[in-house]
Amino acid sequence: MTGASLHIPSVETDRLILRAPGAADTGPMLSFLGSERAAFYGGPMAPSAAWEKFSSYVGQWMLRGYGLYSLALKDTNETIGMAGPYHPEHFPEPEMSWLLTEGRFEGKGYAREACNAVLTHLFTTFGWSSVVSYIDRDNIASRKLAERLGAKLDPTAQAAVPNCECLRHWPQRARA
Amino acid sequence: MTLQLTIPQLETEHLILRGPEPADFEPLCAFLMDPARSWGFGTEEDRPKAWRWFATNIGHWALHGYGYFTMEWKDTGQPCGITGIWDPEGWPEPEIGWVVFDGFEGRGIAFEGATRARRWAYEDLGFTTLTSNIVPGNDRSVALAKRLGAWFEREYDNVQMGAEQLFRHPSPADLGLNADSDGSPEAYA
Numbered sequence: 001m002t003g004a005s006l007h008i009p010s011v012e013t014d015r016l017i018l019r020a021p022g023a024a025d026t027g028p029m030l031s032f033l034g035s036e037r038a039a040f041y042g043g044p045m046a047p048s049a050a051w052e053k054f055s056s057y058v059g060q061w062m063l064r065g066y067g068l069y070s071l072a073l074k075d076t077n078e079t080i081g082m083a084g085p086y087h088p089e090h091f092p093e094p095e096m097s098w099l100l101t102e103g104r105f106e107g108k109g110y111a112r113e114a115c116n117a118v119l120t121h122l123f124t125t126f127g128w129s130s131v132v133s134y135i136d137r138d139n140i141a142s143r144k145l146a147e148r149l150g151a152k153l154d155p156t157a158q159a160a161v162p163n164c165e166c167l168r169h170w171p172q173r174a175r176a
Numbered sequence: 177m178t179l180q181l182t183i184p185q186l187e188t189e190h191l192i193l194r195g196p197e198p199a200d201f202e203p204l205c206a207f208l209m210d211p212a213r214s215w216g217f218g219t220e221e222d223r224p225k226a227w228r229w230f231a232t233n234i235g236h237w238a239l240h241g242y243g244y245f246t247m248e249w250k251d252t253g254q255p256c257g258i259t260g261i262w263d264p265e266g267w268p269e270p271e272i273g274w275v276v277f278d279g280f281e282g283r284g285i286a287f288e289g290a291t292r293a294r295r296w297a298y299e300d301l302g303f304t305t306l307t308s309n310i311v312p313g314n315d316r317s318v319a320l321a322k323r324l325g326a327w328f329e330r331e332y333d334n335v336q337m338g339a340e341q342l343f344r345h346p347s348p349a350d351l352g353l354n355a356d357s358d359g360s361p362e363a364y365a
Contacts (some may be wrong), residue, residue: 004195020179023239048335051265052228055235061179063198063256115244136233163244 004045006062011069013117016110018069021058021082025070028056028079032101033060040097040136062086066126068097071114080105085122091160096122096131098145098171106141115149124173130171132157134164143167181237182299186198186245188292191285193245193259195237200246201230203255203277213223216314217275222319236264242301244273247289249280256280259289261297261306268342271307273299274320275282286320294324306345311337318343325350 008020033050061067068077068084085094091173094117098111114167122128133151135142143165151167159166183195191260205226211219220226236243244260257277263270272294274286299305308326310317318341326343 001278003183006177006179006181008179010177019177022177022179025205026239048264048266052232055239055264056231057226057235058179058238059231059234059236062181062238063231088224089229090224 004062006065008061008069009104011117011121012074013113015074015128016080016114017072017074018083018114018117019072020061021054021068021070024133025079025082026051026054028101032081032085032099037101037103038099040139040142057082057086057087064094066094066122069114069118071100071110080110081114083111083118085118092158093132094121095160098142115145119149119169131169133167133169134159134161136161136164138163160175179238181234182241183243183245186292186296187250188288189213190250190251190283191256191292192248193289193292193296194248196230196234196244196246196258200255201227204230204246204258207277209277213278214275216317217273229279232264236262242270242297245289247285249285255360257285257289259286261293261301261303266362268309268332268334269305269307270297270303271309272345273308274317276302287323290320290324294345295351295353298351298353301349303348305347308345309334309337309340310342310343311340321345 011018015120030047030050032038033045033053034047035044038044057068064087067086068082070079071081071083072079081099083098086097087094098115100106100111122131133146135146136165149169150172151169154166154168157166186193205223208214208220208226208229220229233244240263241263241363244247244258246255247257247259257275257280259274260271262273272290274290294306297306299314308321321343329342329344331339331341
């Protein structure tokens with residue numbers, strides 16, 4: 001009997017717990033990927049395609065040793081989104097990605113809070129020197145957040161996703 | 177929080193069934209991108225999509241506790257196919273599937289591996305029934321399903337593959353696989 005297991009320490013912020021994705025996140029992720037909110041994530045897509053995509057996010061952790069965390073509200077344990085480095089086969093480097101599953105979770109600073117924690121983790125615990133985000137030219141909200149996170153346009157990097165620009169995150173002395 | 181995969185290593189006369197490992201990707205990718213071999217399984221049009229299927233299968237193990245094993249040819253240690261239990265979103269019920277890679281046909285690998293995976297699902301996971309979904313015209317797979325004792329039950333529309341024939345496998349009792357009172361499995365006939 002053999003088995004593989006990957007210990008992914010949860011990361012805590014003021015209001016969130018960032019944890020390894022699992023079965024509890026399936027429902028929220030299927031409804032997100034099935035909605036118009038997933039327009040920049042290849043959606044909206046049918047539940048079967050959504051499940052495959054979500055399952056591949058989980059599998060990526062095992063293959064790469066890093067991946068997207070699920071974001072849960074500390075108060076209610078409710079899944080509100082995912083954030084972390086996405087790294088499919090054809091990306092030249094891992095890509096810092098984030099999403100909130102429903103509109104009612106927006107405008108509260110949750111994505112910023114989660115991304116700051118993930119970036120700090122990547123730069124300190126993993127020792128990464130920088131990480132890119134591919135941002136669709138039409139995704140204004142995401143562009144704004146990337147800039148608030150301190151990311152800068154990187155004209156030397158090539159976006160692995162059509163219609164996207166590369167913004168690059170760098171370690172900062174203190175991440176707000 | 178721990179992301180856990182519990183994937184046993186199973187053995188048959190010629191095979192080891194084990195969890196997928198990164199090095200399994202190339203032979204799997206070659207299979208998935210070869211329409212002549214994979215049309216009945218689901219062909220992937222490029223490497224990124226094949227890699228995603230590979231990651232999805234590992235996620236399937238993490239989310240469900242089962243998925244496709246890599247079959248390794250014992251003598252050489254080479255990956256020679258995959259077999260396991262598959263039940264992604266939209267599936268009518270869990271199915272047992274099998275694939276043999278190029279160069280490994282004609283050795284009875286699919287029968288040997290699928291028989292072992294089915295026994296594992298019945299004895300260790302506690303499944304009481306299993307199916308196999310087969311695209312009409314995939315005669316080799318139908319022949320293998322029948323050799324495994326499965327019978328045609330109905331046609332249905334699969335969310336990904338379209339029209340498929342659902343074959344029903346013999347139950348654990350049909351196969352004499354009830355666990356002993358001490359918990360150890362019966363000898364396998």
